[in-house]
Amino acid sequence: MSLVRKFATVASGTLMSRIFGFTREMFMAAALGTGPVADAFNAAFRFPNTFRRLFAEGAFNSxxxxxxxxxxxxNGMDGARRFSEEVFGVLFTVLLFLTIVMELSMPFLVRTIIAPGFVDDPTKFTTTIRMAVIMFPYLACMSLAAMMGGMLNSLHRYFAAAIAPVFLNVILIVVLVYAWWQGYDALAVGYGLSWGVMAAGLVQLAIVWFAVRNAGMRIGFRRPRLTANVKRLLVLALPAAITGGITQINLLINTNIASGAAGAVSSLVYADRIYQLPLGVVGIAVATVLLPELSRALRAGNMQEASSLQNRSVEFTLFLTLPAAAALLVMSEPIVRLLFERGKFGADSTLEVSTLLAIYGIGLPAFVLNKAFIPGFFAREDTRTPMIFAAISMVVNVSIALSLFPFFGARGIVTAEIVSGWLYALLLFFTLVRRGHWGHDRPLLSRIPRLILSAAIMAVAIHYACIHFAPELSSAASLATRAVTVIAIVLGAMVIYFGLAFASGGADLGMIRRSIRRRASTKTDEHQTE
Structure with missing residues (x-):
């Protein structure tokens, strides 16, 4: 199976999750807007979600x-099963202990880490604590699910782990629809969503557990012991957790800072939801597939294949990410208005969120490229170097965010994220080049300027289209009119970009397909199917 088909397999599940995520956010925006309950829920949910990315996806996928x-x-499948059982026993024990400690410490954590700005509002502060207590066990479920997802990815079973997150959004949509039908107030909706998150964690864990069983891996519980393999995993996992979760660490810090301004936390979350679509569909797909493929090529001593995998991955990410970044930069306001402006989400909220989204567009390529660069270190079992760069990036992010927030509010926080994201990408890339781990690829270097030019021309076309269709995109127009206009502009922009990209030689689908198609190189490849 070609690398593109593997990317597409993961991306399809992620895309489905993101689409349902948009639907969920649309309902949440109408029900809660950027009010105090929305701030409390988003701050409370950010905490277990950050730990999930740090200690689950970041550590285990890396x-x-x-x-x-x-x-x-x-050692074959039996050796892999024993290793998995050893890790499962240690992970389950650590998660159980962590959950108990965090639940008992939640008032202190909200006051000092999660949302110190809420302390002056007793109702908001208490609500955040209660919601965080309800949702924190979600971390344990998703950490175990991430481990099993890593097993599935190594066995070339990508779809189950990619589709599982859809159920979080489905469950929360059901909660919101039921709350609307019953006429619940905002506070009741917030608590219903919190219990929905907890239920979704159990459902996602069940999905990947059954998928692992169907893949022939029956995991039993072993008494937790620090075997040689587990110690090696822990040595790699700690820096990998920090590195893989750099974006989440920054988001948690930024939530802490943003809690000092009313509505800032929710505005950041709504903007984050939109830019996460291209980041998730492209970036996560590349990172999920590239790591096991690159690890396999390096173990086989095939340096040429490893170099090709890295360069084609960057080519693929830029080909799809540059137009997305350009679109977010020039038409963020019509997008936000279409998706969220209704109910308690008014015109002022649209203006604030769309401004944040436009700034995110500038950093989108960096965030996605990081997903393609990091496997170049992790596949070589080097998790220390990215961790050091992640620490540098975090210091830059916090410094800029604290400096700009008093003057620019949430916009200063997003600016800090963008600067630190680009710094992180440059540090990773130049280190790979310096170490000789990134092969020179003349076709890639010649295509990047052409892709940038194609995206720039597309952005200019979108800008003038938005001016021309301003009445159809305004709040005064009907929802159907706005939707048709936005879709028409997006489709027209796609025709312009892809037409220019292929005409200028910035993209060559046939060459991409031929260069990354590869034969299965192991017996596992021959007998496993997605």
Whole structure:
């Protein structure tokens, strides 16, 4: 199976999740707007979600996957199953202890880490604590699910782990629709959403657990022991957790800072939801597939294939991310108005969120490129270097955010994220080049300027289209009129970009397909199907 088809398999599940996520946010915006309950829920949910990215996805998709794949190659499926059981026993025990400690410490955590700005509003502060207590066990479910998702990715079963997150959004949409039908007030809606998050964690864990069983891996519980394999995993996982979760660390810090201004937390979350669509569909797909593929190529000593995998991944990410970034930069306001402006989400909220989204557009390529650069380190079992760069990036983010927030509010926070994201991408890339881990690729270097030019021309066309269709995009127009106009502009922009990209030689689908198609190189590849 070609690399593009593997990207598409993961991206399709992620895209479905993001579409349902948009639907969820549209309902939430109408029900809660950017009011105090929305701030409380988003701040409370950010906490377990950040830990999930740090200790689950960041650690296991970066440290566990290469070790699990190595066990399959060296000791077969039985050795990989034993290794998984050893890790499962330790992970389950740590998560149980962490959950108990965090639940008991939640008032202190909200006051000092999650949302110190809420302390002056007793109702908002208490609501955040209660919602965080309800939702924090979601971390344990999703951490175990992430481990099993890593196993599935190593076994080339990508779809189950990619589709599982859809159920979080489906469950929360059901909660919102039921709350609307029953006429619940905002506070009741917030608590209903909190219980929905907890239920979604159990459902997602069940999905990947059954998928692992169907893949022939029956995991039993073993008494937690620090075996040699588990120690090696922990050595790799700690820096990998920090590195893989750099965006989440920054988001948690930024939530802490933003809690000092009313509505800022929710505005950041709504803008984040939109820019996460291209980041999730492209970036996560590339990172999920590239790590096991690159690890396999390096273990086989095939440096040419490893170089091709890295360069084609960057080519793929830029090909799809540059037009998305350009579109967010020039038409963020019509997008936000179409998706969110109704109910308690008014014109002022649209203006604030759209401004944040436009700034995010500038940093989108960096965030996606990071997903393509990091596997170049992790596949070589080097998690320390990205961790150091992540720490530098965090210091820059916090420094700029604290400096700009008093003057620009949430816009200063997003600016800090963008600067730190680009700094992180440059540090990763130049280190790979300096170490000789990034092969020179003349076709890639010649295509990047052409893709940038194609995206720039497309952005100019979108800008003038938005001016021409301003009445149809305004709040005064009907929802159907706005939707048709936005879709028409997006489709026209796609025709312009892809036409220019292929005409200028910035993209060559046939060459991309031929260059990244590869034969299965192991017995596992021959017998496993997605």
């Amino acid at each position: 440290a566990f996957v290469p070790l699990f794949a190595k066990e399959i190659e060296n």
